[in-house]
Amino acid sequence: MSEKNRLTHLKQLEAESIHILREVAAQFENPVMMYSIGKDSSVMLHLAMKAFYPGKPPFPLLHVDTLWKFKEMIEFRDKRVKELGVDLIVHTNPEGIEMNINPFIHGSKLHTDIMKTQALKQALNKGKFDAVIGGARRDEEKSRAKERIFSFRDKFHRWDPKNQRPELWNIYNTRINRGESVRVFPLSNWTELDIWQYIYLENIPIVPLYFAKKRPVVEIDGALIMADDDRMPEELRAKAKMQKVRFRTLGCYPLTGAVRSEAETLPEIIQEMLLSRTSEREGRVIDKDQEGSMEKKKIEGYF
Amino acid sequence: MSKNLISTNIEKYLKEHENKELLRFITCGSVDDGKSTLIGRLLYDSKTVLEDQLSAVKRESRKYGTTNEEIDFALLIDGLQSEREQGITIDVAYRFFATDRRKYIIADTPGHEQYTRNMVTGASTANLAVILIDARKGVLTQTRRHSYIVSLLGIRHIVVAINKMDIVGYSEDVYKSIKEEYLKMFEKLSESLQYAQNGKSGYHKPTVDFIPISALKGDNVVQKSTNMQWYEGKPLLEYLDTIEISKDINLSDFRFPVQYVNRPNLDFRGFTGTITSGRIRVGEEITVLPSGKKSRIKEIVLPSLESGSELVTTPEAFAPMAVTLTLEDEIDISRGDLIVHSNNSLTTSDSIEAMIVWMDEKALELGREYEIKRATTSLNAIFEEIAFKKDVNSWEEIKTDTLELNEIGKCRLLLTRPIACDPYSKIKGTGSFIVIDKITNHTVAAGMILDAAKRERKKRVYTEAEIELNRYIRKHFPEWGCANIEEIK
Numbered sequence: 113m114s115e116k117n118r119l120t121h122l123k124q125l126e127a128e129s130i131h132i133l134r135e136v137a138a139q140f141e142n143p144v145m146m147y148s149i150g151k152d153s154s155v156m157l158h159l160a161m162k163a164f165y166p167g168k169p170p171f172p173l174l175h176v177d178t179l180w181k182f183k184e185m186i187e188f189r190d191k192r193v194k195e196l197g198v199d200l201i202v203h204t205n206p207e208g209i210e211m212n213i214n215p216f217i218h219g220s221k222l223h224t225d226i227m228k229t230q231a232l233k234q235a236l237n238k239g240k241f242d243a244v245i246g247g248a249r250r251d252e253e254k255s256r257a258k259e260r261i262f263s264f265r266d267k268f269h270r271w272d273p274k275n276q277r278p279e280l281w282n283i284y285n286t287r288i289n290r291g292e293s294v295r296v297f298p299l300s301n302w303t304e305l306d307i308w309q310y311i312y313l314e315n316i317p318i319v320p321l322y323f324a325k326k327r328p329v330v331e332i333d334g335a336l337i338m339a340d341d342d343r344m345p346e347e348l349r350a351k352a353k354m355q356k357v358r359f360r361t362l363g364c365y366p367l368t369g370a371v372r373s374e375a376e377t378l379p380e381i382i383q384e385m386l387l388s389r390t391s392e393r394e395g396r397v398i399d400k401d402q403e404g405s406m407e408k409k410k411i412e413g414y415f
Numbered sequence: 416m417s418k419n420l421i422s423t424n425i426e427k428y429l430k431e432h433e434n435k436e437l438l439r440f441i442t443c444g445s446v447d448d449g450k451s452t453l454i455g456r457l458l459y460d461s462k463t464v465l466e467d468q469l470s471a472v473k474r475e476s477r478k479y480g481t482t483n484e485e486i487d488f489a490l491l492i493d494g495l496q497s498e499r500e501q502g503i504t505i506d507v508a509y510r511f512f513a514t515d516r517r518k519y520i521i522a523d524t525p526g527h528e529q530y531t532r533n534m535v536t537g538a539s540t541a542n543l544a545v546i547l548i549d550a551r552k553g554v555l556t557q558t559r560r561h562s563y564i565v566s567l568l569g570i571r572h573i574v575v576a577i578n579k580m581d582i583v584g585y586s587e588d589v590y591k592s593i594k595e596e597y598l599k600m601f602e603k604l605s606e607s608l609q610y611a612q613n614g615k616s617g618y619h620k621p622t623v624d625f626i627p628i629s630a631l632k633g634d635n636v637v638q639k640s641t642n643m644q645w646y647e648g649k650p651l652l653e654y655l656d657t658i659e660i661s662k663d664i665n666l667s668d669f670r671f672p673v674q675y676v677n678r679p680n681l682d683f684r685g686f687t688g689t690i691t692s693g694r695i696r697v698g699e700e701i702t703v704l705p706s707g708k709k710s711r712i713k714e715i716v717l718p719s720l721e722s723g724s725e726l727v728t729t730p731e732a733f734a735p736m737a738v739t740l741t742l743e744d745e746i747d748i749s750r751g752d753l754i755v756h757s758n759n760s761l762t763t764s765d766s767i768e769a770m771i772v773w774m775d776e777k778a779l780e781l782g783r784e785y786e787i788k789r790a791t792t793s794l795n796a797i798f799e800e801i802a803f804k805k806d807v808n809s810w811e812e813i814k815t816d817t818l819e820l821n822e823i824g825k826c827r828l829l830l831t832r833p834i835a836c837d838p839y840s841k842i843k844g845t846g847s848f849i850v851i852d853k854i855t856n857h858t859v860a861a862g863m864i865l866d867a868a869k870r871e872r873k874k875r876v877y878t879e880a881e882i883e884l885n886r887y888i889r890k891h892f893p894e895w896g897c898a899n900i901e902e903i904k
Contacts, residue, residue, distance in 0.1 A: 117666060117694070117733050118436070118661055119735065119736065120433060120434045120435060120436070121435040121436060121437040121517070121518040122433065122435075123736075124437045124735065125437070126718070126737075127689060127735055127736055127737040128735075128737075130689075130718055130737040131674070131689045131737050134674045134675045134687050134688075134737070135674065135675075137675055138674055138675040138750050138791070158720065159718075161720050162718035162719060162720060163687075163718055163737070164677060164679070164687075165716070165717075165718055165719045165720065165721075165727070165739070166677075166679055166683055166685075166716070166719075166726060167677055167678075167679025167680075167683075168679065250509045250510075250511070251510075251511045257508040257509055257510060257523075258506045258507065258508045258509075273506075276506065277857060277858040278532055278533075278535075278536045278774045278849075278858045278861070279536060279858070280535070280536050280539040280540075280847070280849060280858075280861045281539045281540060281843065281844070281847050282540075282689070282844075283788055283789075283790070283847065283848065283849050285788065285849060285851055285856070285858045287786070287851055287853075287856040288856060289856065300509070301509065301511070301520055303511045303513070303518075305513065306518070309429065309432065309433065312429060313433060379425040379426050379429060380425070382425060382429065383421055383422070383425040383428075386421045387421060387422065
C-alpha cells in the first residue's frame with residue numbers, strides 16, 4: 113500500500129493541520145493555543161512543535177485551570193511544558209476562587225459556567241488574543257459537524273451558527289476587526305481513531321489516567337468518580353472502592369466518569385475503543401444536561 | 416474480517432490501518448431523495464454510529480421524527496437544534512467514517528437552490544460526488560444543478576446513485592432509462608462547460624458511474640442487493656473503496672505558495688508552505704514569482720520534533736506535503752510569493768478571467784474594491800466586467816451587471832498587482848481564490864481562474880502638466896528610473 117508519492121490518511125491529516133497552524137502564525141498578531149492536557153491537546157501540541165521545526169511555536173499555550181482538574185493532569189502539564197520549552201499561561205477565574213466554587217455543592221452547570229466559560233473569556237480578554245487555537249474535532253458532537261476550521265467570534269466571543277463565513281478549499285478568511293477573534297480548529301477532520309493511531313505511531317506522551325490502573329472511585333449518579341481529593345465530601349469518599357479503571361476523556365474530576373477497563377497499553381486502549389459501543393463524550397456530565405446543550409454553550413462562548 | 420483482527424491481534428490491525436487513503440466526497444440530493452438515510456446507513460453499517468448516539472436518536476425520533484421508521488437517520492445527521500425544529504439542513508456538515516481501505520470525509524450539503532453556496536463549499540474539497548436521484552422522479556432540475564456545480568468545481572468522479580429502487584419494484588428498465596437520460600444531459604453539460612478533448616485548457620471531464628440502490632432497505636449500499644441480480648457492478652461502498660484517485664493529483668507542475676518565513680535563529684531561514692502540486696528535489700533550480708529571482712533548493716526540511724543538531728530532511732517531497740524549503744542563495748522572499756520550477760513557466764498578470772460564485776446577501780458591485788485571497792497571497796481587486804451569469808438549472812448564459820447570492824458568473828477582475836496564474840482546471844490550489852468584503856470582512860465569493868485576461872487598456876491621455884512633470888523628473892532624477900509616459904503603449 114505504501115506507494116511512492118502518496119500520503120497515508122494520517123500523513124494527509126498531519127499536513128493539513130500543520131498548514132492551518134502556520135496560517136495562524138502568519139496571519140494573526142497575537143495567537144494562543146488552548147492546552148487542556150487531554151489527548152487531543154497533546155496531539156495538537158505535537159503538531160505545533162512539528163510545524164515550526166527547527167524553531168518553536170510562535171505562540172504561547174493557555175490552560176484554563178478550574179482548580180478541579182485531576183492531580184495527574186497538572187503534574188503532566190508542568191513536566192511537558194518544561195520538556196518542550198514552550199510558554200504556558202495559566203488562568204483561573206478569581207471570582208470563582210473568591211466564591212469558593214465547588215461542583216459538589218454548586219453543581220456542574222454553575223461550576224462549568226464560572227470556572228470554564230467565564231474564565232476562558234477573562235483569559236482571552238486579558239491576553240487580547242486575536243486567534244485562539246483549540247483541539248475540537250468535528251466528529252465529537254453533532255453541532256460540531258458544521259463548525260468551520262477558522263470560526264469567527266464577535267467581541268463577546270459569541271458564535272453565530274446561522275452566520276458563518278463560507279470556507280472553501282484550504283483558503284481561510286482571517287480578516288477581523290479590533291476586539292473580534294477567530295477560533296481555529298486544526299484537528300477538525302481527525303476522528304477519535306485517527307487521534308489514537310497518531311499517538312501510537314508518533315509515540316506522543318499522554319496523561320497516565322488514560323491507561324487502566326487500580327484507582328479509588330466512587331459511584332455518583334451512575335458515573336465512577338475519582339476519589340483522591342480531600343475536597344470531595346466525606347460521606348462520598350467513605351464509599352470509594354479500588355477498581356481497575358481508566359478515563360476516556362479528561363476534565364474536572366468530579367464531572368468526569370471513569371470506565372472499568374483492563375487496557376494498560378495504547379493498542380489495548382484502541383482495541384477497547386474499537387470494540388466498545390458507546391461514544392467518548394458519554395463520560396461527560398455536561399453534554400447531556402439538555403439536548404443541544406453543546407450548541408447552547410458554544411453560542412455563550414464555551415469552546 | 417477486521418473485527419476479528421481487532422479482538423485477536425490489535426497490533427497487526429493497527430499496522431494495516433496506518434496506510435489508508437483519504438477520500439473526500441460530497442453528497443448531492445435533498446432530504447426527499449433519501450440523502451440522510453444513505454449517509455446514516457453508511458455510518459451505521461461501518462460502525463461509526465455508536466450505541467449512545469443511536470439511543471439519543473431513537474429518543475428524538477419520537478419527538479421530531481418525520482419518518483415512520485424506527486430510526487430517523489436524518490436526525491442522526493442533522494446537527495443543530497434550530498434546524499431540527501425546522502426539519503431542514505442549512506449548512507455544510509462534515510462526517511467521517513472508515514473502512515479497512517479508506518478514511519472518508521463526507522461533505523453533507525443541502526440540495527435546495529438557496530443553498531448553492533453551501534454545495535459549492537462542500538464540493539471545493541471533494542474528490543468525488545455522489546449524486547442522488549429518486550427512481551420515481553428521474554432526472555430533475557436539481558440534478559442538472561448538482562451536476563453543473565460539481566463539474567464547475569473540478570470534481571473528477573461522479574457516481575449517480577439511483578435511490579428508492581424498492582418503490583419501483585427494483586425495475587431494471589427504470590434504472591436504464593434514468594441512466595440514459597442522465598448521460599444525455601451530461602453530454603450537453605460537457606458541451607456547455609466547453610470541455611477540451613485533451614483536458615489541457617478546459618475542464619477535465621469527470622468519470623460517471625451509476626448504481627441502483629435503496630438506502631432505506633440497504634440494497635447496494637454496503638451489501639450487494641439480492642433484489643437486483645441484473646446489476647453487475649459494485650455496491651456503493653465497495654465502489655468508493657476501489658475507485659482510483661491517486662491520479663487525480665497533479666504531480667508534474669511544482670507550485671509552492673510561501674506561507675510563513677521561519678527564522679528561529681540567525682543560521683536558519685526556511686520558507687514554510689504546503690506543496691500545492693508537483694514535486695521537488697534537493698538541488699533543483701527554482702524561480703520565485705512574481706520577482707523572477709532564481710536559486711536552488713538547498714534542503715527540504717520535514718516537520719519534526721528532533722532536538723539534535725542534525726536537521727531532519729528529505730531528498731524529495733511532493734503534494735500535498737507541508738514542508739520547509741531552504742535555498743542556496745540569500746534572496747528576498749516573503750509570504751505570498753510562489754516558488755516554481757524554473758523550467759515551468761506560467762503567466763503573470765494583473766487581470767484575470769474567473770468563474771465567480773457569489774455567496775453574500777449583498778450583491779456584487781462592479782468597480783468596488785474587494786480583497787482577494789489566492790493561496791497565501793492577499794491583494795485588492797475590482798470586478799471590471801461580468802461577461803454573463805449562468806442559470807444553474809438551464810445552463811443558459813444571461814447578460815447581467817451584478818451577481819446576487821448563489822449566482823454564478825464569468826467575470827474579469829483587475830488586480831492591484833500582477834500574480835502568477837494557473838487555470839483552476841490545471842491546478843486547483845493556485846487557480847482558486849476567495850473574495851472578501853473589506854468593510855464587513857465576510858467571505859462574499861469564491862473564484863476559479865479560467866485564464867489571465869487579455870488586457871484591453873485604454874491608452875490614458877495625459878495633460879500637458881503631467882507630461883512636463885514627467886520630463887522634469889526623468890531629466891533631474893534619472894536614478895528614480897521613472898518611465899517615459901509619452902512612450903507607454
